[in-house]
Amino acid sequence: MSVINLSEEQVLELLDWPLVCDAVEQSLRSICETKVNEDQPTAKQPTRVFTPIEKGTLLCMPGFIGNYKLKNLNDSKVFNSLGCKLVTFFKGNHELNPPKPNILGNIFLFSEETGELKAIVQASEITAWRTAAASLVATKYLFSNRSSSPKMDTVAIFGCGVQGRIHAIGLCATNSVDTIHLWNRTKSRAEALAAELNQLRQSFKNPNIKIICVDTVEDGAKNADVIVTGTSTSTPFLFRSMIKTNVHINAVGAGQYHHNELSEDIYTDPDTKIYVDSNDGARSELKTLIAPIVCEVGDIINGRSTAPAGGITIFHSMGMAVEDVAVGQALFEKFKKKSQ
Incomplete structure (x- = not known):
């Protein structure tokens, strides 16, 4: 399986409010403990893990969201998405020459059938958009x-x-x-x-x-x-x-x-x-x-x-994490459609 890499520039071209809000709404539904009907999405979302080092911190956010649909992409397809967002916080990055963002993030999407890595999606814009969408x-x-x-x-x-x-x-x-x-x-x-x-x-x-x-x-x-x-x-x-x-x-x-x-x-x-x-x-x-x-x-x-x-x-x-995974999946699917 070839791994698709989506840059921040590609992510910005793919982002739109109806799609991101749709994915985030499904994520908010999924994490509720009480299941009210068979159409409710499900989720597994372990506590995020912080790994501090001398110059910065690595944040690991794994998640799975299953049994959900994205009406802005496909009314009938049921998605099951497995992924992990990795974020680094390095306060001194903006002082480098050339400067780099203090916060860097990527979403790794995996096949829910085989566990193979299928996409790496840069996540700075996604993090901002999914937070606002919530x-x-x-x-x-x-x-x-x-x-x-x-x-x-x-x-x-x-x-x-x-x-x-x-x-x-x-x-x-x-x-x-x-x-x-x-x-x-x-x-x-x-x-x-x-x-x-x-x-x-x-x-x-x-x-x-x-x-x-x-x-x-x-x-x-x-x-x-x-x-x-x-x-x-x-x-x-x-x-x-x-x-x-x-x-x-x-x-x-x-x-x-x-x-x-x-x-x-x-x-x-x-x-x-x-x-x-x-x-x-x-x-x-x-x-x-x-x-x-x-x-x-x-x-x-x-x-x-x-x-x-x-x-x-x-x-x-x-x-x-499930918001990141669902939005990452939505952009991955939209990218594949546009590439056909």
């Missing part, structure tokens, strides 16, 4: 599908780095957003993202969207219907007094300070409901969370739990 899917089920049928008038992005950027693009590409507020501690970064969004506005559902760089978190949050927090801060910057009663928050990323962006009074508000991508991931990486988790978003997608009718909802996204 937020898009969660927003769909936790906010857009509420019985009151709310409109996503205003989106607030706090942190305009890799995740803030791709969340802004994804939300505007898939929803008719009227206004987007951008905030970053270094304002020039928010201004750079605003300039990029202006260039992309013709690809958005609402090309007439207002793109505003705000000076404070409070200015960004006060009218927001959907909020994305994508920073690495260890201290809260978003407080209950800043946000509306009916708001959805996508809290992105895992790690020691994952939930520190949001103040305690948001979590303890009786109208707040917390959802996660994976209970196993939450037990490992949200140990100090002070409020109970309602359920995995996949339980709502599968119909086992009811979507919230209103209030403050928080989606804690930690990232899952």
Whole structure:
């Protein structure tokens, strides 16, 4: 079996929001422990393994997702995907001459029949897109599908780095957003993202969207219907007094300070409901969370739990190997179709 190698440039050409959101939605469904029907995908996803060395860290994320379909590729084919994402974190890479990314990743896809390696897919763009897609899917089920049928008038992005950027693009590409507020501690970064969004506005559902760089978190949050927090801060910057009663928050990323962006009074508000991508991931990486988790978003997608009718909802996204594997498989299949 010849191994197909997909570069970041090829991956970018293959990526599209409907396909990535479809693969991520199937992944969120798959990891739920309770199987509600025979059409529910299944998953095996061991805990990720970190191997630190003097100059960096290797992260190993194996996963299997089975019995799932990708309606944007083939309505009838049932996929079973085995893979592993390997990621390295080397903080000094950007100082090299020439510089290299600090984070490098590849997804290895294997035949589920023989175990043979069938593809290596570079994963920097996939990681960004699948993380944003998880937020898009969660927003769909936790906010857009509420019985009151709310409109996503205003989106607030706090942190305009890799995740803030791709969340802004994804939300505007898939929803008719009227206004987007951008905030970053270094304002020039928010201004750079605003300039990029202006260039992309013709690809958005609402090309007439207002793109505003705000000076404070409070200015960004006060009218927001959907909020994305994508920073690495260890201290809260978003407080209950800043946000509306009916708001959805996508809290992105895992790690020691994952939930520190949001103040305690948001979590303890009786109208707040917390959802996660994976209970196993939450037990490992949200140990100090002070409020109970309602359920995995996949339980709502599968119909086992009811979507919230209103209030403050928080989606804690930690990232899952099965998302990487499913998206990697989707791009591999799309590449093969285009190559025929």
